[in-house]
Amino acid sequence: MGIKTNVTLIFSTAQALLAAKAGATYVSPFVGRLDDIGFEGIDLVEDIVKIFRNYAIKTEIISASIRSSNHVIEVARVGSDIATVPYKIIESMIQHPLTVSGIQRFLDDWAKVEQQQI
Numbered sequence: 321m322g323i324k325t326n327v328t329l330i331f332s333t334a335q336a337l338l339a340a341k342a343g344a345t346y347v348s349p350f351v352g353r354l355d356d357i358g359f360e361g362i363d364l365v366e367d368i369v370k371i372f373r374n375y376a377i378k379t380e381i382i383s384a385s386i387r388s389s390n391h392v393i394e395v396a397r398v399g400s401d402i403a404t405v406p407y408k409i410i411e412s413m414i415q416h417p418l419t420v421s422g423i424q425r426f427l428d429d430w431a432k433v434e435q436q437q438i
Contacts, residue, residue: 326382336368340379346402351395352385361385362394369399389413 326346327339331354336347349368351361365383372379383395383403389412395403 328384330368331364333364333367333371336379336381337371340372340377344379346380346382348382348384348404350385351383351391352387354385355387362391362398365395365400366398373399 324345325343326348327335327342327344328348328350330336330339330347330349336349339347347368349361349364351365354361354364365381368381371377372381380401381399383391383400386392386395386403386405386409389409392403392405392409392413
């Protein structure tokens with residue numbers, strides 16, 4: 321019927337494969353929730369990516385339950401098509417201690433240049 325669908329709450333490769341073969345447009349493996357119970361959520365995403373590529377399955381992978389900036393990097397590294405990322409994680413990805421100190425050094429150096437011009 322051409323209706324795009326997302327099968328969510330994916331916790332196994334078998335679930336992802338069944339959803340894709342049934343015609344799902346998207347599958348959403350929940351990375352963080354798997355981590356919470358002692359499994360590697362990233363491994364699930366990586367397995368789904370491999371299987372979908374092996375069989376040229378067009379279903380896209382939306383990595384969900386992202387809990388850290390590391391999750392974002394890892395799901396991108398293994399080939400997830402999309403990730404649902406909380407705003408606080410996006411904010412944390414912008415920050416780095418060396419960036420903060422580097423900006424402060426630039427500002428301090430600029431202030432010295434301005435003082436010399438007065």
